[in-house]
Amino acid sequence: MAAGEGNKDKYSVLLPTYNERRNLPVITWLLNATFTQENLDWELIIVDDGSPDGTQEVAQQLIKVYGSSRILLKPRAGKLGLGTAYVHGLQFATGNFVIIMDADFSHHPKFIADMIRVQKEKNYDIVTGTRYRGDGGVYGWDLKRKLVSRGANLFADTVLRPGVSDLTGSFRLYKKEVLQKVIRSTESKGYTFQMEMMVRAKAMGCTVAEVPISFVDRLYGESKLGGDEIVEYAKGVLSLWMKV
Numbered sequence: 001m002a003a004g005e006g007n008k009d010k011y012s013v014l015l016p017t018y019n020e021r022r023n024l025p026v027i028t029w030l031l032n033a034t035f036t037q038e039n040l041d042w043e044l045i046i047v048d049d050g051s052p053d054g055t056q057e058v059a060q061q062l063i064k065v066y067g068s069s070r071i072l073l074k075p076r077a078g079k080l081g082l083g084t085a086y087v088h089g090l091q092f093a094t095g096n097f098v099i100i101m102d103a104d105f106s107h108h109p110k111f112i113a114d115m116i117r118v119q120k121e122k123n124y125d126i127v128t129g130t131r132y133r134g135d136g137g138v139y140g141w142d143l144k145r146k147l148v149s150r151g152a153n154l155f156a157d158t159v160l161r162p163g164v165s166d167l168t169g170s171f172r173l174y175k176k177e178v179l180q181k182v183i184r185s186t187e188s189k190g191y192t193f194q195m196e197m198m199v200r201a202k203a204m205g206c207t208v209a210e211v212p213i214s215f216v217d218r219l220y221g222e223s224k225l226g227g228d229e230i231v232e233y234a235k236g237v238l239s240l241w242m243k244v
């Protein structure tokens with residue numbers, strides 16, 4: 001069946017932002033182009049944590065351009081972290097599918113069409129972007145960050161054996177009820193969040209497919225990954241090992 005006519009699917013994109021004023025208009029434009037081309041219903045839910053750079057003013061402008069049924073701004077008062085940003089945004093999602101992604105072009109909207117197509121192949125619960133299989137890759141990171149990412153995936157894969165090649169990536173498509181269920185059981189809030197979500201989803205018996213993506217380091221601004229997060233992540237893997 002061609003997408004669109006008679007297709008009741010709706011895709012809610014959850015986009016956490018912190019100081020993404022310069023990236024937000026282009027990512028929104030690309031999302032609109034992708035969903036229009038695929039003839040799919042969608043909405044964008046921006047969860048901004050009081051960014052001092054004026055991200056929310058830009059979001060308000062985008063609401064005027066694209067309409068308040070397409071773009072929703074659901075801000076929070078302060079920087080409360082990525083994990084809880086998804087929990088917050090999810091309450092407002094009206095789609096039956098939810099896509100989570102970054103606002104800084106590390107996750108290019110062009111891969112969304114692939115993810116949707118793969119989801120439909122076997123009605124998968126989750127489709128995750130992977131940097132570590134097929135044509136996937138990482139561009140723009142220095143060797144240290146590459147090693148940290150590879151090491152983080154290898155470590156979790158060795159200890160927990162979830163059978164998913166990219167556990168720490170966060171470009172994913174979920175059935176909404178699956179995301180609601182998995183997110184309820186997930187405890188970590190920081191960088192460990194994505195890995196814990198996937199390990200728990202697999203433990204619950206969810207079906208997961210992978211789509212290779214190229215992850216390109218952000219154009220503007222800085223990542224928030226540091227030594228503390230690495231230690232937290234290692235602790236997260238080990239505590240899941242005891243529990244799952």
Ligand SMILES: Nc1nc2c(ncn2[C@@H]2O[C@H](COP(=O)(O)OP(=O)(O)O[C@H]3O[C@H](CO)[C@@H](O)[C@H](O)[C@@H]3O)[C@@H](O)[C@H]2O)c(=O)[nH]1
Nearest residue numbers: 016017018047049079080081082085102103168170223224
């Ligand atoms: N609302 C909100 N948004 C946030 C926060 N921290 C970061 N963001 C937003 O979340 C996205 C990712 O943040 P980055 O700071 O760009 O993360 P990164 O270091 O590039 O990490 C990415 O890759 C990792 C895997 O290598 C992922 O684990 C991580 O989730 C993210 O996708 C961006 O859209 C950023 O604006 C926060 O506290 N609150």
Ligand SMILES: [Mg+2]
Nearest residue numbers: 102104106218
């Ligand atoms: Mg980034």
